[in-house]
Amino acid sequence: MLSPSPCFRVDSPVVKRDERQAILKGLPKIELHRHLEGSLRLSTMLELGRKYDLDLPLDSPAALAKVVTFSKSEPRTLANFLTKFYSGWYRSYADIERVTREAVNDAADEGIVHLELRFSPEHLTRSNKLQPRGVMQAVCESGQATAAERSISIKFLITFARERYEYSFWKELIDVGVELEELGIAGVDLAGDEFNFPNRDYQKIFLRARDTGVLGISIHSGEGTSAEQVATAVDLLGADRIGHGLKAVDDPEVIGRLVESGVALEMCPISNFQTGCIDKLPEHPLPQLDLAGIAVTLNADDPAIHRTTINDDYDVAVTRWGYNLEDLLRLERNSISAAFISDEQRATLSERVNQGYAISQGQGL
Ligand SMILES: [Zn+2]
Secondary structure, X not given: OOOOOOOOOOOOOOOOHHHHHHHHHHOOEEEEEEEHHHOOOHHHHHHHHHHOOOOOOOOOHHHHHHHHOOOOOOOOOHHHHHOOOOOOOXXXXXXXXXXXXXXXXXXXXXXXXXXXXXXXXXXXOOOOOOOHHHHHHHHHHHHHHHHHHOOOEEEEEEEEEHHHOOHHHHHHHHHHHHHOHHHOEEEEEEEOOOOOOOHHHHHHHHHHXXXXXXXXXXXXXXXXXXXXXXXXXXXXXOOOEEEEOHHHHHOHHHHHHHHHHOOEEEEOHHHHHHOXXXXXXXXXXXXXXXXXXXXXXXXXXXXXXXXXXXXXXXXHHHHHHOOOHHHHHHHHHHHHHHOOOOHHHHXXXXXXXXXXXXXXXXXXX
């Protein structure tokens, strides 16, 4: 464990939350780690639940919220959090398109200018007879159209759940992903229970993804397990980015390797608190890992389930870690470097972010 930084700022913020949120919302932000399945509006879930007569409490938004979102009185465990994901909402391609459009619009409303949205074709076809390829097309086409309307850029990652490994099916999804590269599929992601399903079991399929030459690799690792899981995500699975990776803080050698390799961590503090990976937000290891020189980034994960926006995670950085605009811009630049986009897109995005932050300079947080 690194010792706390001598320059770690703990000044109590003087700006009121509403004012600060307005400033944070106005910053051009990059979101590298957001799940479509964790981005459904409560009102949409209620409507689809009633339409399809799902076996859920559908009398009121509050009743439904108790089972599909996180609330303070619940146990903060990953197991509890994972119960919030239902696959019953999706019955038609129109449903898939609708939730995607809403997710992209919500991200744009939060001030996100480049979104990398991940989704699981397996989850989205689990409770219906839709085809994975059709679902992938529906997400990408509707997501691209909405992003264009909102003047933001978007890419997509295919998420695989560790518990549902099936080589031939996953390989097929990778092949379709490559075919749909033009629609914005840019990477693959491994999610789910990393305690019982370690990285080494997925080497063959991720080598296959790597061999395509066009898909970036992001691996949820070291969220609640260990620094070793972060190391194996890089060594065995060829991770370009790590989802969470907060346990890297426990091993100086792993920290050193992340610094050297430039592998970015997609960190999501509020999510980490709700899943019990940290006990208190001020204790989140992002500042320590940032100080060590790792390319850390700030993300929202599953905003609809957390009942947050990405600006709440930025708020944590400001109020709990003492981050200022310069610090936030550093994280934004890390995200730009780690995004699964072309160098030309990177340059355009970089200019947009620099301009946006320049406008906000001088505003206190
Ligand atoms: Zn995630």
